[in-house]
Amino acid sequence: MPGPEMPVSLTRVLDSDGKVVGALPEFARDPASLLKLYRALVLTRSFDTKAVALQRTGRLGTYASSLGQEAVAVGAAAAMQADDVFIPSFRDHGGQLWRGVTLKELFLYWSGDERGNDFGRPREDFPNCVPVGSHAPHAVGVALAFKLRGETRAAVCIFGDGATSKGDVAEALNMAGVWRAPAIFVINNNAWAISVRREKQSAARTLAQKAVAAGIAGEQVDGNDVIAVRAVVEQALARARQGHGPTLVEAVTYRLCDHTTADDASRYRDDAEVSRHWLAEPLLRLRNFLTRFGYWDKAREETLLRECSAMVESAAEDYLATPPQPLSANFDFAYASAPAELLEQREAAIALAGTP
């Protein structure tokens, strides 16, 4: 790896076998909270599996799976408080689910229905961002709003390794630093930006060290270790709430899936590389840890899989039974109140469609 070495720490609590190799944070001493995290990882994977299956059978739009990276968004969201604001990228369903977005809303969104972004809760979270990295400045704005109002809330924004090459992200880190804004930026470094390796995005040895130039805290965390991700983001949030400003967290993980359902990763990477990374995936290691300590066994695993699968199937049925919005909705939400010229187009469109 080229470029100078920068002082960046890497936090890991569990190794890939689920053995404890770092300090266990307080929450990890409570089996219930670990089981809740594990359940969230499994639910996320169940959702991903179903979403890909629906897309393959023509019942969902192009879909970006989070296979192998579930611990990043779930860990970050688990570190947040309910009234914090999540500003996710397009691969962070696990975090959205943790925050209260429903499976049905996620299916609706990925089916191409804006109502999927009208979350019942959390009402202030942003919809996920498709243009790479351009949501990072929004997190600064949200965090600045909290700071100006004297609130102890914080914004958490996730983007990929590729996004760190964007000017938006560089600008956002810099601005957040200047204003000591309570914003946490989490990089889902999954090693691939579609077909381009991490090494081709930046000569920097770590992506976390981009924080150094912005004058903010930066650290790496094992992105397949949900305990470590939650712990690191919790600490960053605690600092932010105390007025100590933003943190850039690089979560090192691996994209076990294609970029999206429109991608075929076999065109540009070896199966052997992918297989190797399956040994380090996040569900396996937490399951091993829980099993070792007697909190988990095969029967409970099967029960959980059945439960998650049933929830996902039920939400999918619910989504599939939901009729599309009327055409008029696109006009009705373009502005707070549609200008006259838009109302004319609305009427014409309705007349043509023969239905609102």
Add this chain to the structure above:
Amino acid sequence: MTELSLVQAINGALKRAMDEDARVLILGEDVGIDGGVFRATEGLFSAFGERRVIDTPISEASIAGVSIGLAAQGFRPVAEIQFTGFAYTCIDQMINHASRLRSRTRGRLSCPMVLRAPAGGGIKAVEHHSESPEAMFAHIPGLKVVMPSSPARAYGLLLSAIRDPDPVVFLEPTRLYRAAREEVTDDGAGLPLDRCFALRAGSNLTIVAWGAMIKEALEAAEQLAAENIDAEVIDVATLKPLDSKTILASVMRTGRLIIVHEAPMTCGYGGEIAARVCEGALTSLLAPIERVTGYDTMMPYLRTEAGYMPKVARILGAAHRAMAYA
């Protein structure tokens, strides 16, 4: 009643908006203690402090982006982009985020922000300081686009822009910042963002313009009057949404239309107005619609910019052609 220049009227509207609504914030480059390079925010930093008048790093795209985050959180950010040419990096944030946050969340989140930027040439500036990007912004669904032509209208339109529940791009003709003064009543009254303003009534032809070109249009109308040609002058003021009705009603009476703008002709906003008039008043037209615009060249450096910008003589030429046609 006080006589104010356009930039003073902008300043007065900003101050009024900040006085009446604690959610209104100003952010941008040098907007704080310096009062902005054109002095539009002069005195606001000392009046409202650094929590409401925020100097930003030089990051135009993120000035727009941060405003989106603030607006989604209930603030009313008024972002200043220092010079026209630097506003282009904001287009990504405006088109992909600001304009559609309401639509993509089906009304759950919205983006009541104003992006202010100077626009247009004629102040002998260096390159990238004199462009007229209004058509680029007007092409974006979900935005409103305003370009005032006088101190009083700048005051009222900016107040309405700040109070509007949706994102507004507010382009200020640099050349008019200090060109003339007029009486402006600082009474907090806004002007509607869905209406064109007929500045002069006439029966022979209609001249439609906006921003700095209103001055040329009115001068041309004066000279035409001396030839017994009675020209109506309409200030579009708000380009998006467009008040087609006012323009159509005028053309139906006059039968002739001249559109004047400083931006290049091809895909300029004049094309949109011409199309609307063809759709709505074709049978009233007595002559082909004339466009008097900047040329399809790069905005020239200052030594030749005068020859680029539409002048009274070009408007008169168009008027004579239209009158001679029928």
